[in-house]
Amino acid sequence: MRRVPLPLVLVCGALLLVASCGWSRAADSDEGRAPGAPTGVTAAAGSATSVHVMWNAVTDGPGVRTYEVYRGTTKVKEVPGAQHMVDVTRLRPSTLYAFTVQARDTDGRLGPPSRAVRARTPAMAAADRSAPTRPPRPAGRPAGSRAAQLSWGASRDDRGVASYDVYQGGVKIHSVGGNQTATVVTGLRPGTAYVFTVRARDAADNLSPASGPVRLTTPGTDDGRDTAPTGFTATTHRAGGAYYIDLSWIAPRTDGVITEYQIQLDGTAATSLVWGGTPPPGRARHSFYVGEAAGEEHRVRLRARLPDGTWGGYSAERTVTTGG
Template identity: 70%
Template sequence: MPRVPAPPFVSLSRCLAFCGALTVLVSCGGAASGDGAAGGAPGVPLGVTATAGSATSVHVMWNAVSVSGGVGGYEVYRGTTKVEEVPGARHMVDVTRLKPSTVYVFTVRARDKQGRAGPLSREVRATTPAAVAADRVAPSRPGGLRGRAVGSRAVQLSWSAASDDRGVVSYDIHQGATKIHSVGGNQTAAVVTGLRPGTRYDFTVRARDAGDNVSAASGSVGLTTPGTDDGRDTSPTGFRATTHRADGAYHLDLSWVPPRTDGVVTEYQIQLDGRPATSLVYGGPAPRDRAAEYSFYLGPKAGVSHRVRIRAKLPDGTWGGFSAERTVTTGA
């Protein structure tokens, strides 16, 4: 097990600091679709759409596919050529370096974690607009952004059209700082799905023209999905906590199994005695289907008891439920 000790005689309060934060894309797709048979390859991605984002880019989206063991990734094809590959947590991609005034055909297929590929989706078409020479003027910002929850896992947004000297080609919807959706320039409304019940989300919209100039963000709208989410389906399992003594001090050793999500969990928050103690952020590959381990400094005194539990930041950017709480005593 990797050890992450602090220097001897460092107080506990100095160790209770956050390591960082991570923003992950929220799903554009709707309910899981195209279920694969148990033990078989993934099914067909449904709900595939393609919208020109500029004269040289197209935004492709699809619904999540459900398969035993989880989706490992999605492949996006332009004609017969694979042009993009994204992790299983993502259900959208911007295909770039395209030609203006051109019709493109796209399909999507899923791969499971063993590498088995499912069938291709139906074909969808998008036509890039004509290029606009020397266009350096961005559209005006969209106005009047408003929204409402549509059930416990989706919201509906609407806004006033932006203006541009050459015309608005598309609108980008952002959750926080992350682009999560895109619609055509003739639309001033969108539905964002794949959300969690009882969770607050903040959205903004930006306009984009054929020259890929992007407007300033609209005003922000905050929406809370109704319902409750007790977190049991999103909490780490098999959580264990022990202590060991090294270099004259005690250290807390933790292990757990990551929650099963449609995507990889790369950040955890550890709570000690009812308050956040530290965050664990993976800079490289994160454990997914095997136990994760972490160790940090507690202090030099024996006989001190602590309560500890852990939760994961989910691929949609929200926190999952806490694990079961464990009690440990240094020197026990």
């Protein structure tokens, strides 16, 4: 069985709409041409000296290796094909900038630029370059099988702490006000090991170093069945001389919104689907490119990243054959 390259990440959101991201079939592919122009490009000032640029994944062609971000005609960032957002820094306050994005495929071909998007940086406020101190004395304990009680000492900041962010495994899962040094994190799984950290944020968006880790395990057992997508189906279709795998599933029921899935193809993590906003209700659908050869057999399944920052159980595995 021949392996084929896959697009690594698909970013979806209420303002980011592409053919294969609207849960319709992916665009026709042609390995003989460069990738298309990125769509859904947005730019928003993050501070007086930075702009956050975001775009949709390019899904046509043999696969995107990198994206290049331009400020006017100057290339300012280059990111891997799995990444679809970036902060452009070292800008001037009170300045209007125009940004475009181009995709470079795995064969080195550079596609056309996206439409230009503009963002104006605000005026520089009174300087505040001092981040809060690391939250001291973090502690925690299970509060039943699906929650944890966390606490920490107050951070110090020259202008005051605006909020505290709680992370689990590198994923931000909770936030509380700057006058609060304890919280209950809910929506956890029984019998699951967690590592929490806390970071303080001030009004100028300066972020403290992470606190020491809080390690705990919720009581009970969890075999992952309740966290796996259900009703999972997989079929194939042919378009433009290429084959695509069509997936359909129902999201697991959780205490929060699921915005990310990981697709496993032939035993290897192949593609991530990430919504930038609220995912569509009901049955989800997604198609992705797997090559031009007929008669190839593939095994596919997927799992969700749960609101607690952990991966849920895998769906049932399905086997499909291109052209079958």
